[in-house]
Amino acid sequence: MGLGVFMGLLDVTVVNVALPTMVRDFQTTFTDLQWVLNAYTLVYAVTLLIMSKLGDMYGRKKIFLGSLILFVVASAINGMAPSLLILDISRGIQAIGGAGMMSLSMALVASNFDGKRRGLALGILGSVIGVSSASGPLIGGYLVEHFGWPAIFYVNVPFGILAVILTVIYVNETPSYGKNHKVDLIGMGLSAVGLFAIIYGLIVKESHPHWTWLDPRVSGLIAGGIVIMIVFVFAELKADDPMMDVTFFKRPHFLGTISVAFALGCGIYAYNTFLTALMQNYIGYSAVQTGVRQLTISGWSLVLGPVAGILSARYSKKWMIVGSLVIAGLGFFSMANAVTPTVTFTGLWPGMVLMGIANGMVNPLLNTAGMEGALPNEMGMVSGLLNVFRQFGTTVGVVGLGLIQDAQYENHLNAHLPSISMPAKALSGIKDALINAGPFSGHGVAFSDKMQHAPFAHALQQIVIKAYDNGMIAVAISSAVVVLLGALGAAFLMRNQINSQDIELKQRH
Structure with a gap:
């Protein structure tokens, strides 16, 4: 499960560092190459819930294995892609496999372990999520520098084959809860189209920051997606065999966990994009040097994931999550204070350590807390929803923080x-x-x-650096606000302990 999660999440970010090399090889522009990123992000987010439901219905191990094989095959095609069109298409196919691996891994771990062992296992899986999300620059930079851009895809093949073998041997299948149910094609279609429209609208806005939110090319997509998701909710309420039990959203504890997942994506994971640009474009570190320094963040997940899993069996997961998000907020304020025209890693590392500690604690605790109260037949969908909100938060964060940075950057340029x-x-x-x-x-x-x-070069350069710094400070403060709001959501909505039997009795009643 850990190998699947690591590969699936790594491929969301690892391509970034390969783009300059791919521009030269494909003789194209960065704009055209954006679809190598967007194809994966879009299809990944859109298919998470569908793959979760198929796993719940037909057996999570079967769907996980199928997803893993699809991911490996598509990775090999990516590495051999003779044209940009083939690469874009195979990236979308690869994302379907990544979504299946990501959405079902947590549910498979939860169903293969119980008691204290479940908390430890979910903690370890959470540490893998934390490491993979922040390891893209290091792993991608090393592979591209030494072996070329196809290596970022080829590396999935041997590890994917190993994961298939381990899954076949060691993972127990879950019951097929949908033997007598019909596949909710209407629900699947509506959820896919609705999520696609919303996320694509955000991507369009990110690509065109000077378009207003009311521009039909942006607002039409987002508003249309929201309308479709509302129709989806009503359709699910009336369906005999719904894709999703929308009464999930009546449970305060579940709302608390998805608010934390959203804050994690919108705050910490989205901020990593801007931190990478700061370290590479302005401080001047290479991709590998940046990745090594970002181990200050990701390395904590390896240490704290199992620890968090053990502690979750003894102490309140709710308050550990709240405390960890507050630590993340302090980390962002530290980062904002450190950003100056002469900033180096020496000034950044204290804030990065605090972010890393928070990330290393929250992810595994969130996995365990999210599964509390979920019935066996619901675990796949709960896992999928947590991942959807984490991914959706990342997309919203990259767009929102980018617009904040753009505004501060332009204001300073216009003024000076x-x-x-x-x-x-x-x-x-x-x-x-x-x-x-x-x-x-x-x-x-x-x-x-x-x-x-130019005679004015130095003065111009100082203004540009200061404009960028103002934007980065605003981004760090905004990220702090996001994670602190997530802490409030956890404090007010999450429960210390949820019993799935109680939920089952309420549903029957």
Whole structure:
């Protein structure tokens, strides 16, 4: 289960560091290559719930194995892809396998272990989730640097085959709870289309930050997706064999766990994207150097996952989650304070350690808490929903934090660029170039060879760096607010202990 989760989540982020090499090999642009990322993100999020339901109905081990094999085959095709179109399509197929592995792994662990052993096993799985989400730059950077971009896909093949063998031998199958049920094709279709529209709308907004939220190309997708999801809820309430029991959302404890999953994605995981850009684009570390330093965050998951699993059997998971999210908030405030024009890893590491401790504790505790109160036939769907909200939170966070960063960056440029003595036409052209490049790439414009020889180069560069810093400070503070709101949600909604038998009796009543 751990191998499947690691590969499935790693492939969400590992491609980022390979993009410059892929641009050269495919002789294309970064804009066209975005679909190598977006195809996986979209299909992964859209199919999580569907794969969860199929596992609950027909046996989680069967669907997990099928997903694992599909993921391995698609990974091999990715590495051999002769064109960008083939790569985009196979990335989407690979995402279906990744969604099946991710959504069913937690439920399989929960059904294969019980008592204190379940808490420890889910804790270990949580540590794998934490490590894989932050390891992309290190693993991807090393593979691309030494073996080329196809290696980031080929590496899945031997580990995937090993995971298949281990699953066949050691994992027990769960009952097929849907033997006498019909597949809810309407529910599956509505959920897939609704989630696709919402997430694609957010991706469109991220790609076009200067489009307003009311632009039909953005609002039409998001509003249409929300309407479809409302129709989905009503359809599920009337269906004889619904894809999802929407009464999940009447349970305060479940609402508390998904609020934590959303905060984790929107705060910590989304922030990693901006932290990577800071370390590579502005401080100047290579992908491998960045990944090694980010072990300050991900390394804690290896240490704390099993510890959290053991502690969860003795102490309140609810209050450990609340405390950990507060620690994450302190970490973000530390990061905001550390960001200056001369920032180095020395200034960043205390905040990164606090983020790592929080991530290392919350993920395994969330897995265990999420499964509390879930009936055996519900575990796959509960696992899928936790992963959907974690992934949805990451997507919302990347878009939302990006817009906050863009706004602060542009405000500083607009306020301070006029102070540079140069012709108005030249100033306007440089400002447009910097704004179009955005915070991530503005550094490349300001420090380009052409700009270096200009008499105003130093003043311009200082303004661009300060504009970027203002954006990063705003991003860190916003992330702190998100995780602290998640802590409040956990404090008010989660329960210390949930008994699945009590829920079953209430459902019967």
